[in-house]
Amino acid sequence: MSTAAAATAPIYPWREHLFGDGVSTRQSVLVLASYPILLVLVILSAFVRYMWAALAMYCAFLFVFSCAARAVVDRRAAVARAGRPGLGGLSAAAIAAVAPAFLYDAEEGEAECPVCLEAVKDGEKARRLPACAHAFHVACIDMWLDSHATCPVCRCHVLPKIKAVKELPDDTSSAQAPTAEPPLPPV
DSSP states (O other): OOOHHHHOOOOOOHHHTTTHHHHHHHHHHHHHHHHHHHHHHHHHHHHHHHHHHHHHHHHHHHHHHHHHHHHHHHHHHHHHTTTTTTTTTOHHHHHHHHHHHOOOOGGGOOOTTTTTTTOOTTEEEEOOOOOTTTEEEHHHHHHHHHHHOOTTTTTTBSOOOOOOOOSSSSSSSTTTOOOOOOOOOOO
């Protein structure tokens, strides 16, 4: 080096010892160029961390919301089922009142239970539905009527229709319209 350049340049003895003069300049450029890359990586890692936190909060919100919605729907379904035992069927007392059990007599004719597809034999307990006169084994029709309120063959309603109240002679405005029969379930 010249004496004028050596006098004006700062002297770092460790730089020349470790890297040499040319290597020192290249490495300082690499270090300066890596700062923006490191800054981008730090910002990206913070963004990813906060995205994970936001995603976790979103999932927790959806879980709580779905549980609350399910509870509301379950409550509404319970209220709708409150008046009906067993999803629309009849209670054991209602079944016995509507179609009392009797011992089947072979003189009435041969009958086949449409539920189990076996013949109703002489002396077996059976039930005959009053609305349509179909006969069944007691166990078969009790199981059916526990979950349905219709005949398994013709789908007519087992419970009798509620008749309209007759008009009173002195009050003509209190007459009630006959109630409509509920729709039949799908086959």
